[in-house]
Amino acid sequence: MLEAYGSAIAYLFGNPSSFLLIIFSVVWGIAFGSVPGLTGIVGVALLIPFTFVFDPTAGLLLLSGVYVGSTFGGSISAILFNTPGSPEAACTALDGYPMAKKGQAGKALGIALASSAIGGIFGTIVLMLLAPPMAQFALNFGPPEYFALAVLGITAISAIGGGSVLKGLVAGLLGLGIATVGLDPITGTERYTFGNLSLLTGISFVPAIIGTFALAEVLQRAGERTSTADVITDVSTKLPSMKEFLATRYTLLRSSSIGAFIGALPGVGATTAAFISYSEAVRWSKRPQDFGTGVAEGIAAPESANNSAVGGSMIPLLALGIPGSATTAVMLGGLTIHGIIPGPLLMETNTQLVYTVFIGMFIANILMLVFGIRAARYFALVLKAPYALVGPAIVVLCMTGVYALNSNIVDVGVMLAMGAFGFLLRKLKYPIASFVIGLVLGPIAERSLRQGLVISDYDYWDFVSRPITAVLLIASLVSLIYGFYGQWKRHQDAQAAKMAAG
Amino acid sequence: MAHRLLDLAFASLLFGLSIFLWFVADGFPESRRFAQADADFWPKIIFATMALITGILAIRSVLSLRQSGEEMAGAFTMTADFRASALRVCAMGALILIYFVAFQHLGFILATFAFLMLASFVIPYKNNVTRVIFAACFTVVLVLFFTQALELPLPRGSGVFYDLNVLFY
Amino acid sequence: MLSLKTATMAAFMAGTTLAVPAALAQDYPTRTIEVIHSYGPGGGTDRFIRAVGVPFEEISGQSMVPISIQGGGGMPAYANFQQRRVDGYTLMAISPDQIIAHVLGRIQMDSFQPLARVQYDQGMILVPESSPFQTIQDFMAHARENPGDLTVGITNAAGFDDTVMGLWNIETGAEVTTVPFGSSEMVSNTLGGQVDAMHEEYGPARGLIESGDMRPLVVFSDERLPVLPDVPTAVELGYDVTLGRWRAFAMPADADPAHVETLYGLVSEAVATDAYQQIQEQAALQYRSVLLGPDEFQAFIESEIEVYTRVLDALGLTD
Missing domain, CATH: 1.10.287 (Helix Hairpins)
Structure with missing residues (x-):
């Protein structure tokens, strides 16, 4: 292993241009991530033709750097404009934007950046040290375990939102319901398309997220009476103080671990990791009712998890040749073009390639800190511009990004509809966080539940009695009840306080 | 209430x-x-x-x-404040919808330029010169970025607008 | 404002006059050819178009770019293709998914003018290393004794994999249960022993075959693969299952025949280059990828429709 790292370091120093490649890829990734609609997948896919001119190692360095950068980049626009630049960052907007609105844009960006780097480095270390055993362990996760994991994330909606519990549940169910539109994942039949074939794609996640967050925000801002008084003024990117940051250390550790593990599960990626770790942060918090109002944990959790998931999703790719996420699937295609056959033998036959990528990802995460601060500063300048120009520009960017992503005008329509819907939900105080969690985790829950039932021949007992599944499901149930109890208790306390005051 | x-x-x-x-x-x-x-x-x-x-x-x-x-x-009964606010939200919503339609029929360039111009009137803002310059520059930058740098397609519109837009991208 | 308007007008006038010569066949193609497909950016079809596009550009001087319109069983891509002007600059990359959509009554295959079928892959049934089944005979013996007990992981519900396994069930008279997954989950669930087997093409599975983690039992082709001389074909066993995933180009049905001819010439030249052949071999697609021209391809499509209709009817997916 030491020898392998030796050859990797020798490669990097033998090809100084590879450092330039990493720099370029991280910057490209951050830029791509921050434009709404343009996801890391597109960023990686567009660079694949360029990897032809490099050797495979350089090519993979380039692609993994983009992956690292884009996962962070999305959080910049999520925090500054409530416009998640990439789906991975949707969760970051939940607390990042409220914090920025409170005049602490610098702090929010700083937490996001530092958490991203810590999560990213954590994920890379897990990848370096534990790739083969993690990949083997992840294989124990069949559909019942995926289902239980999704349920665990979904039940957190009982603890989210300081307002009405019932509204939180309805918002979550709305998300779950909307996610069922389109082709059925098991039978392939049409659901809720009402004969309209263009709805077969269903409500794609990226347009839905951009609609509910960004468009709803523009509408909201358009309605506000004073447009200039509410401008976010503090736009410097000072990192949060050590004390502020250390306060989130347990969240960081928990979220990074969740991220690395969920990333290692094939078929679920950084977005799911971000939401599940957000759910867990809410669940483990002493003050769950504050989430959504701009708390540090609410940014640290998703950002460390989604960047940690980047390293995690490289695990099945490099250890088994199975891509852990959509972006790594594109990378796998890129490797194939170079004549490298991804599979369990890759780590033995292409040692130098694999270990160079490990080191490269490490460096990319550190560079992300350096360039992230710069990128955030440039972006933050936009906050000084009048909203009369910025607001419409955000609409245009969202429309263009969503259209260019898939050339599908229906996606743009979906985005508009979800924008109006998100605006309505906000106005009526239905928590957006619950809605989005339902939207993200619903398809995983449904698909894996039904896959598991087909495999177990519709034996529900067989399904729930698997050890990991059972533990996760019991935990979900306990937390569901505890969540309700906590909300009920806070409600009672508030009533009592009101009585005492009145 | x-x-x-x-x-x-x-x-x-x-x-x-x-x-x-x-x-x-x-x-x-x-x-x-x-x-x-x-x-x-x-x-x-x-x-x-x-x-x-x-x-x-x-x-x-x-x-x-x-x-x-x-x-x-x-x-x-609504306060005047509420009414003005609701009016602006509706105006913005309507403009976005019109933009969506124009996006498909007029193509990206014309629709975007017009939308940026009109939508900036919804939120109070005085500088008309900046308005025009910004709308024009932002449109041009986006067209160049998406069609030239990324080679991703933008809508060309239909009919005569298609012929017009094919010239640019 | 006024000057801008006149500038636009001028550009517009120029546009209408320039559009005329573009339609003449001798000057074709004079701009980028766009190929619509219904898969992800960076996916197999996207890479296929780019792989043809590189030599295509060297030969014709015009580039060929993929446009990815994902999801919805290919419907959004098809809708976009239908809406575009028929000027020879829009192609669609078609595959068995379009045949399936046709059989399910969602699209019409006769709205395509077949141009060239380029790649033709072959699928296999694979079991994990730990599986008790050493040969396809063991596997089928178990399936016959316990109908529906064996589970086979496939990608996408009611899609190509479903059709192949459906045909396999019809031909063998035994019954295996298909479980639809996303492609990476299918592999991990098979490796982890959640399902008994999976259906996958040789290219993506070869890493796992070489490492010994997966064992191919049968290959759906007319001839054995030279790299896997010990794996029998379904045909040898007496089951006529040779369906494979193919990748091809099509133009709109009312495309100018001169354009079809020119473009087919360019594509066949591009496909014949070493650059393309090398990429094809790296993806392990060379075993039965024979280039079919417009007429042969049309006949191929018709025979495919026949088979798919039979299978999808039997699966109860058609109305």
């Missing part, structure tokens, strides 16, 4: 909708192979639960409306 009425209306709407969607799910074509966990399996669970909860929500809003029934009269 108005928000309580809205709450009730929305909860009742969702209640009706979830029942309707439950029945739509009931009508999904049956699959022979997966009959025991068919296409309607999951949606039915969701919409049944949703009907239950929105039902409770609706009843609760009715009760709370009753309690404060005497204030009913004030429910429909």
Whole structure:
């Protein structure tokens, strides 16, 4: 292993241009991530033709750097404009934007950046040290375990939102319901398309997220009476103080671990990791009712998890040749073009390639800190511009990004509809966080539940009695009840306080 | 007061909708192979639960409306502030919709330029020169970025607009 | 404002006059050819178009770019293709998914003018290393004794994999249960022993075959693969299952025949280059990828429709 790292370091120093490649890829990734609609997948896919001119190692360095950068980049626009630049960052907007609105844009960006780097480095270390055993362990996760994991994330909606519990549940169910539109994942039949074939794609996640967050925000801002008084003024990117940051250390550790593990599960990626770790942060918090109002944990959790998931999703790719996420699937295609056959033998036959990528990802995460601060500063300048120009520009960017992503005008329509819907939900105080969690985790829950039932021949007992599944499901149930109890208790306390005051 | 009425209306709407969607799910074509966990399996669970909860929500809003029934009269009067705000939201919404239509028929360049110009009037802003320059520059930058740098397609519109836009990208 | 308007007008006038010569066949192609497909950016089809596009550009001087319109069983891509002007600059990359959509009544295959079928892959049934089944005979013996007990992981519901396994069930008279997954989950669930086997093409599975983690039992082709001389074909066993995933180009049905001819010439030249052949070999697609021209391809499509209709009817997917 030491020898392998030796050859990797020798490669990097033998090809100084590879450092330039990493720099370029991280910057490209951050830029791509921050434009709404343009996801890391597109960023990686567009660079694949360029990897032809490099050797495979350089090519993979380039692609993994983009992956690292884009996962962070999305959080910049999520925090500054409530416009998640990439789906991975949707969760970051939940607390990042409220914090920025409170005049602490610098702090929010700083937490996001530092958490991203810590999560990213954590994920890379897990990848370096534990790739083969993690990949083997992840294989124990069949559909019942995926289902239980999704349920665990979904039940957190009982603890989210300081307002009405019932509204939180309805918002979550709305998300779950909307996610069922389109082709059925098991039978392939049409659901809720009402004969309209263009709805077969269903409500794609990226347009839905951009609609509910960004468009709803523009509408909201358009309605506000004073447009200039509410401008976010503090736009410097000072990192949060050590004390502020250390306060989130347990969240960081928990979220990074969740991220690395969920990333290692094939078929679920950084977005799911971000939401599940957000759910867990809410669940483990002493003050769950504050989430959504701009708390540090609410940014640290998703950002460390989604960047940690980047390293995690490289695990099945490099250890088994199975891509852990959509972006790594594109990378796998890129490797194939170079004549490298991804599979369990890759780590033995292409040692130098694999270990160079490990080191490269490490460096990319550190560079992300350096360039992230710069990128955030440039972006933050936009906050000084009048909203009369910025607001419409955000609409245009969202429309263009969503259209260019898939050339599908229906996606743009979906985005508009979800924008109006998100605006309505906000106005009526239905928590957006619950809605989005339902939207993200619903398809995983449904698909894996039904896959598991087909495999177990519709034996529900067989399904729930698997050890990991059972533990996760019991935990979900306990937390569901505890969540309700906590909300009920806070409600009672508030009533009592009101009585005492009145 | 108005928000309580809205709450009730929305909860009742969702209640009706979830029942309707439950029945739509009931009508999904049956699959022979997966009959025991068919296409309607999951949606039915969701919409049944949703009907239950929105039902409770609706009843609760009715009760709370009753309690404060005497204030009913004030429910429909709007402050001038609220009206102006609602007007701006509607104007922005309408402009976005028009942009969406124009996006497909006029192509990206014309629709975007016009939208950026018009939408900037919704939010109070005085500098007309900046308005025009910004709209023009932003459109040009986006067209160059998407079509030249990324080689991703932008809508070209239909008819004569198509011929026009083919010249640029 | 006024000057901008006149500038636009001028550009517009120029546009209408320039558009005329573009339609003449001798000057074709004079701009980028766009190929619509219904898969992800960076996916197999996207890479296929780019792989043809590189030599295509060297030969014709015009580039060929993929446009990815994902999801919805290919419907959004098809809708976009239908809406575009028929000027020879829009192609669609078609595959068995379009045949399936046709059989399910969602699209019409006769709205395509077949141009060239380029790649033709072959699928296999694979079991994990730990599986008790050493040969396809063991596997089928178990399937016959316990109908529906064996589970086979496939990608996408009611899609190509479903059709192949459906045909396999019809031909063998035994019954295996298909479980639809996303492609990476299918592999991990098979490796982890959640399902008994999976259906996958040789290219993506070869890493796992070489490492010994997966064992191919049968290959759906007319001839054995030279790299896997010990794996029998379904045809040898007496089951006529040779369906494979193919990748091809099509133009709109009312495309100018001169354009079809020119473009087919360019594509066949591009496909014949070493650059393309090398990429094809790296993806392990060379075994039965024979280039079919417009007429042969049309006949191929018709025979495919026949088979798919039979299978999808039997699966109860058609109305």
